[in-house]
Amino acid sequence: MRIACGGVQHETNTFSNTPTTVADFARDSGLGEDLATGDAIVRLYRGTGTIQGGMIAGAEAAGVELLPLLSAHAQPSGVVTAESFDRLLGMFLERLRKVLPVDGVALDLHGAMVAAQHDDAEGAFIAAVREVIGPKVPLVVTLDLHANITRRMDESCDVIIGFDTYPHVDMHERGHEAIVLLARMIRGEVKPVQVYRQLPLVTMPPMQCTLREPMQSLMAFVHDLERQPGVLTATVSMGFPFADIADAGVSVLATADGDKALAERTADAIANRIWELRDELQPKLTSVDEVIRFARDNTQGLVIYADGSDNPGGGAPCDGTVALRAMIEADFQGGVVGVLYDPETVEQAHKAGCGATIDARIGGKTDDRHGAPVECKAYVRTLSDGKFIHQGPMRQGFPGEFGRMAVLVVGGVEIVLASRRMQLLDAEMLRINGIAPERRKLLVAKSAVHFRAHLGPLASHIFDADTPGIHRPDFANYNYQKLRRPVYPLDPISTP
């Protein structure tokens, strides 16, 4: 049994001014300029806490031959250029045609990619793959919990399996599930019927977190339904609200074995439960001044201020300075801000050397929506190559690279700077720079939720930041033009 797998993953923030190109995918994928195929993908991912790692393990468990074709991902950013999308899809289809015939195809996609010519880029991707393999070859797709799932995605494949966790700590499990289910379909053991429901609802990252209520209870409810005889899988996608497209927001999928009515009942039960929770899913934000006061008085350990507004994991610049400036002005002692994207200042620090004092101009360089650069004298404490291995439950064992890094000290605040834009989601990202976060008072994390998987247990208190930015969890911040209406909470809706 031969299963082809692969995909192109991007979470597109349509409010970002930074377009995404093939060069970004080539740089971020770790598979070289030509996005290497086959064994190179297996070598990079085997044994890691990723979708690809899970698919490799699933294929070994199910005794099937896996043919990894393409694994391209780029850091979340602006719209993927038309030419780049066509090239990546073309590359995937060309590699797929070369290995035909196959018994099944597993795609690992994100579900919130927007290309210049396709608001629903994954819908276009899946439909193109379906056209090449024909209607009879089983096609299973994995998606992120932040997928903006469309009718076209649902109709172009047999089964969609979304992540059940945010922080995304079940990627390996979901990849494994996809291959094992696909193998059962190929053997004729199951006949999946998938039902799709889209809610008139958009939600913001802080409360989509499955470590918090109400999501924790909601997912327990979903898992109970998944255990019913005849139900194969169910997916809750909370959606990615930083994309101005018609289909942004919450959707549900349920898949049963040959029983459409059961799939419908299951999907409706989940959709109804989410609708009941709509007000609990709206976040509460805390001002910088308030958190500085709180952290000063807090004697119980680390306070984390989740600067989700500037989360690079959702396409924000990651060089916002609002919280940093406030901490310096308040003469806060024992603060850390990280990881902030500023290749120029990193370069300057490396040239000056460890122990030097430089005239720095930190952050605020990408646009004018995240605070101005902070101009100050800064002490160069630590320099590093930015290479690390993920130690936390998310992407465990997978190598990461920030490019060169530097830790600058201004007053009582350490600023962790990187040459590559990437989300702070693993304590190792600080530790390689000589910072033990548990021994600091206040950490401003450039992350909305993912930091909670590994850094959360080190914190005594966590607050969601009230800062400006293109990932700010506040609907008043966005002027949606294409989003379907009416949609809650932008419009009053009493019943779905």
Ligand SMILES: [Zn+2]
């Ligand atoms: Zn996500």
